[in-house]
Amino acid sequence: xxxxxxxxxxxxxxxxxxxxxxxxxxxxxxxxxxxxxxxxxxxxxxxxxxxxxxxxxxxxxxxxxxxxxxxxxxxxxxxxxxxxxxxxxxxxxxxxxxxxxxxxxxxxxxxxxxxxxxxxxxxxxxxxxxxxxxxxx
Numbered sequence: 001x002x003x004x005x006x007x008x009x010x011x012x013x014x015x016x017x018x019x020x021x022x023x024x025x026x027x028x029x030x031x032x033x034x035x036x037x038x039x040x041x042x043x044x045x046x047x048x049x050x051x052x053x054x055x056x057x058x059x060x061x062x063x064x065x066x067x068x069x070x071x072x073x074x075x076x077x078x079x080x081x082x083x084x085x086x087x088x089x090x091x092x093x094x095x096x097x098x099x100x101x102x103x104x105x106x107x108x109x110x111x112x113x114x115x116x117x118x119x120x121x122x123x124x125x126x127x128x129x130x131x132x133x134x135x136x137x
Contacts, residue, residue, distance in 0.1 A: 037119050040119035040120075040122070040123060041118060041119050041122055042059050042060055043123065043126065044119065044121075044122025044123040044124075044125065044126040044127070045059035045065065045069070045122060045126070046059040046060075046126065047123075047125075047126025047127055048072065048100075048122065048125050048126045048132075049068055049069075049072065050126075051126070051131070051132040052071075052072040052103075052132045053132075054068050054071065054072060055068070063080075066080055066083070067080070069096070069100075070096070072100070072103065072132075073096055073099035073100050073103055073135065074099065074103070074134070074135025075096065075099065079092060079096075094111075094115060097111055097114040097115055098111040099135070100114065100125070101114060102135075103132060103133060103134060103135060104125055104130045104131070104132060104133060105130060105131075105133050106125075106130070
């Protein structure tokens with residue numbers, strides 16, 4: 001039994017180092033980049049919500065921002081449940097981004113931009129001159 005404990009202690013020491021150092025989390029540079037990208041997404045969503053006649057401040061309220069986003073793209077609120085299902089949630093996000101692009105009169109190319117360069121394309125939608133057309137655009 002004692003030998004097993006020693007072996008376990010050696011494995012832990014090998015994994016975390018001799019001084020008990022834990023694996024590094026995100027660096028401060030990574031945190032700054034994440035905060036900047038998050039702020040850009042919030043700014044874009046704020047303006048998109050305002051164009052759609054919804055309160056812009058909803059972009060900063062967790063869960064409520066998803067409810068407002070669903071209203072903007074014309075989907076029912078119960079779709080929040082679909083977003084919580086693994087794998088299905090990713091497909092739903094793609095559908096919602098396509099709905100957002102269509103609500104502003106954009107096509108599949110813009111949807112791909114929203115998928116791969118979300119902050120940039122949200123800012124272009126929000127601060128650009130494209131009007132909000134609604135769900136069936």
